[in-house]
Amino acid sequence: MRSRLLVVLVLAVLSALAFAEVTISVVACSDNADSLKWLAQEFMKKNPDIKVDVTTLSWEVLYPRILADISAKSGAFDVFNWDVMTAGAVSQGCVDLFEFIKQNPDLVDPEYDMDDLLPLAKNLGIWDGKLVGFPYFNNTMLFYYRKDLFENPKHKEEFEKMFGRPLRVPTTWAEAVDVARYFTKSFNKNSPTQYGIALMFPTTHTMFYMYLIFFGPYRRSVEGITRFGPVDLDYGDYFTSDRKPAFASDLGLKAFEDMKALMPYSPDPLGSDYGETLEYFAKGIVAMVPQWTNPYLQFKSSPALQPAEEKIGIAPMPGRSVAGNWALGINKFISQEKQRAAFKFIQFATSKWADKEKLIRFAIAPVRKSTLADVEAQKAIPWVKVLPSIYADETFRPRIPEEPRLEDISNINFAKILSGELPLTIDTLNKLAAEWEKVLGK
Amino acid sequence: MILPAIVLFLVMTIYPFIYMIYNSFTNLDLSKKGTGQFIGLKNYFEIFQDRLAISSIEFTILLVLIAVPLEMIFGLGLSYLLRDLFGEKVLRSLFLIPMMVPAAVGGFGWKMLFNFIFGPINYFLGLLGFQPIEWFGKLNSARMAVMIVEIWQWTPFVFLILYAALQALPKDILDAGKVDGASGWKLFMYIELPLLRPIIYVTLLLRIIDVLRAFDTVYMTTYGGPGSATSTWSFYAYKVTVSYGWNIGYGSALCVILVIVSAILINTLTRILNIGKELGLSKE
Numbered sequence: 001m002r003s004r005l006l007v008v009l010v011l012a013v014l015s016a017l018a019f020a021e022v023t024i025s026v027v028a029c030s031d032n033a034d035s036l037k038w039l040a041q042e043f044m045k046k047n048p049d050i051k052v053d054v055t056t057l058s059w060e061v062l063y064p065r066i067l068a069d070i071s072a073k074s075g076a077f078d079v080f081n082w083d084v085m086t087a088g089a090v091s092q093g094c095v096d097l098f099e100f101i102k103q104n105p106d107l108v109d110p111e112y113d114m115d116d117l118l119p120l121a122k123n124l125g126i127w128d129g130k131l132v133g134f135p136y137f138n139n140t141m142l143f144y145y146r147k148d149l150f151e152n153p154k155h156k157e158e159f160e161k162m163f164g165r166p167l168r169v170p171t172t173w174a175e176a177v178d179v180a181r182y183f184t185k186s187f188n189k190n191s192p193t194q195y196g197i198a199l200m201f202p203t204t205h206t207m208f209y210m211y212l213i214f215f216g217p218y219r220r221s222v223e224g225i226t227r228f229g230p231v232d233l234d235y236g237d238y239f240t241s242d243r244k245p246a247f248a249s250d251l252g253l254k255a256f257e258d259m260k261a262l263m264p265y266s267p268d269p270l271g272s273d274y275g276e277t278l279e280y281f282a283k284g285i286v287a288m289v290p291q292w293t294n295p296y297l298q299f300k301s302s303p304a305l306q307p308a309e310e311k312i313g314i315a316p317m318p319g320r321s322v323a324g325n326w327a328l329g330i331n332k333f334i335s336q337e338k339q340r341a342a343f344k345f346i347q348f349a350t351s352k353w354a355d356k357e358k359l360i361r362f363a364i365a366p367v368r369k370s371t372l373a374d375v376e377a378q379k380a381i382p383w384v385k386v387l388p389s390i391y392a393d394e395t396f397r398p399r400i401p402e403e404p405r406l407e408d409i410s411n412i413n414f415a416k417i418l419s420g421e422l423p424l425t426i427d428t429l430n431k432l433a434a435e436w437e438k439v440l441g442k
Numbered sequence: 443m444i445l446p447a448i449v450l451f452l453v454m455t456i457y458p459f460i461y462m463i464y465n466s467f468t469n470l471d472l473s474k475k476g477t478g479q480f481i482g483l484k485n486y487f488e489i490f491q492d493r494l495a496i497s498s499i500e501f502t503i504l505l506v507l508i509a510v511p512l513e514m515i516f517g518l519g520l521s522y523l524l525r526d527l528f529g530e531k532v533l534r535s536l537f538l539i540p541m542m543v544p545a546a547v548g549g550f551g552w553k554m555l556f557n558f559i560f561g562p563i564n565y566f567l568g569l570l571g572f573q574p575i576e577w578f579g580k581l582n583s584a585r586m587a588v589m590i591v592e593i594w595q596w597t598p599f600v601f602l603i604l605y606a607a608l609q610a611l612p613k614d615i616l617d618a619g620k621v622d623g624a625s626g627w628k629l630f631m632y633i634e635l636p637l638l639r640p641i642i643y644v645t646l647l648l649r650i651i652d653v654l655r656a657f658d659t660v661y662m663t664t665y666g667g668p669g670s671a672t673s674t675w676s677f678y679a680y681k682v683t684v685s686y687g688w689n690i691g692y693g694s695a696l697c698v699i700l701v702i703v704s705a706i707l708i709n710t711l712t713r714i715l716n717i718g719k720e721l722g723l724s725k726e
Contacts, residue, residue, distance in 0.1 A: 203666055276558075
């Protein structure tokens with residue numbers, strides 16, 4: 001009797017262990033959190049033995065939090081949702097997914113299809129030959145404009161009278177200046193909007209990517225490629241191919257001149273950030289705004305922009321777009337059991353099905369070729385159609401570990417240049433480049 | 443009984459402090475592998491060549507020289523004017539609200555108030571015939587905006603202490619002054635103010651200590667910008683140490699300097715203002 005009871009007890013313990021719930025903790029940026037929470041629910045329905053908790057942090061807090069976790073090897077989070085430009089620093093604490101897949105073939109979904117991942121999105125998650133994260137959010141900057149105003153015959157006629165050329169969505173920043181001027185009340189009393197364009201040049205990380213949409217056209221031009229060489233995947237468009245600051249040049253100055261030329265037609269460009277420029281466009285204060293993919297849903301629901309399909313136009317950036325990709329990686333310093341559960345989740349969250357669902361539900365730009373080609377996806381979100389051309393030549397920021405420090409120095413100096421506190425000269429840019437080289441230890 | 447408190451103090455305060463001093467002599471950078479070597483005083487020498495660090499010191503000094511005196515004047519004025527006023531209790535509670543609002547909430551609220559297009563401040567300026575101000579987009583206006591928020595948040599602290607002190611002034615001395623013909627302004631200037639002096643000095647000292655580590659207002663409103671116009675010493679140390687790259691070694695050196703400067707300043711002020719004697723704590 002006793003031995004029977006013992007066997008029953010042992011079996012009960014073993015079965016409890018077998019069906020025990022593994023909890024994985026995901027730390028995510030606020031831009032990705034809603035979609036990840038929804039995907040976590042869907043994942044748990046299919047995997048009742050794994051519980052997924054998603055913690056949301058703001059961009060400013062997320063990166064230091066991940067680094068702290070990695071440095072302390074505390075394993076506070078099992079899955080990191082990280083900005084790809086922090087790849088160099090974050091990679092030291094992330095599992096190499098190439099190696100993990102080799103060692104755990106039983107976990108790999110045969111339908112996952114690595115080749116379906118868009119090349120740049122995938123490559124930005126690779127550091128030092130290791131795949132440190134599956135691409136999750138292929139964010140990029142778009143040029144939103146007031147379609148109704150650009151198509152209005154009265155404005156077309158007035159614009160042509162004023163500038164001697166037809167009103168059209170600008171394809172260069174030089175063209176954008178005239179259009180922005182036309183739509184600014186203080187320069188044209190008949191303007192239907194108060195300002196032409198909403199620009200965000202604050203002293204935050206926003207400045208660092210905004211500069212690239214102006215510098216990108218020069219860096220990627222024939223002249224830029226000839227002088228600076230091809231763009232290095234680790235060092236990005238800010239650098240030459242031999243890893244020297246490319247912006248410290250006459251082309252870098254031209255980018256600043258383009259930025260300054262637009263500033264009079266923008267409400268408080270140096271004091272406005274992401275949130276403010278969203279509001280300016282959503283409330284009909286401005287005619288144009290360079291913004292990321294995901295604010296589209298906010299614009300679409302704004303009362304001032306109804307009917308949305310008639311009022312919201314979306315085009316590629318007049319200069320070049322900039323990548324703002326996010327990846328999902330697994331913490332290296334957690335147990336094998338948790339790593340396996342975490343892998344299942346990130347594989348699910350970046351699968352073909354999830355890629356399409358998160359696009360349609362949350363406007364999370366896709367990382368897969370199949371989603372871009374999907375008719376339903378194209379119908380649901382209008383910018384899907386323009387994405388392939390943007391993805392083909394978008395710029396990107398450095399991914400080296402020193403990136404945040406370079407970014408901080410640059411944000412401050414760029415703001416000083418734009419405000420006139422520092423002169424816009426090659427000497428100013430050379431001094432900044434010298435500071436960069438000091439950080440890089442050259 | 444006292445042992446747990448001592449242990450807690452050692453673990454939570456002394457150990458991190460010593461560890462911070464140690465780190466300030468290393469090149470520890472959490473974003474890079476293989477750092478943490480001893481580099482002597484290199485971090486300290488670098489601070490004096492760091493334009494951003496110097497700019498942060500400048501703005502911190504400006505806060506001490508402009509915001510703190512204004513807080514003291516407004517706090518003292520409010521505490522004086524509120525006495526015996528109709529609705530004193532209600533007003534007293536209302537005046538304390540800014541101090542009780544979390545800095546993050548207050549900062550966010552002010553960010554909306556200062557908004558260039560939608561902000562009520564520019565709206566009212568417009569009604570008065572003024573052009574809207576780019577509060578966070580221009581050097582001087584951004585500095586002014588941060589100071590306004592600081593003054594708004596911390597004047598109630600000065601008010602609270604000085605109001606309580608005014609209530610506690612010895613009645614017999616005030617009555618004697620009144621018998622001698624002093625009233626109103628004279629009574630305040632020649633009797634009440636001298637009696638308040640020790641408390642005013644202590645409040646001033648507390649405010650200076652607090653402003654030296656000003657962080658949250660800047661974080662929530664300007665993020666140190668435009669450029670480095672509104673970056674305070676603490677905010678810069680935060681950016682270096684936490685937000686932009688985990689340069690623990692250099693950030694620790696910045697913090698050590700802040701501690702040293704604060705200690706020197708407080709010591710000097712305590713001596714100049716003779717606070718020990720004013721409070722009756724020293725025999726000099």
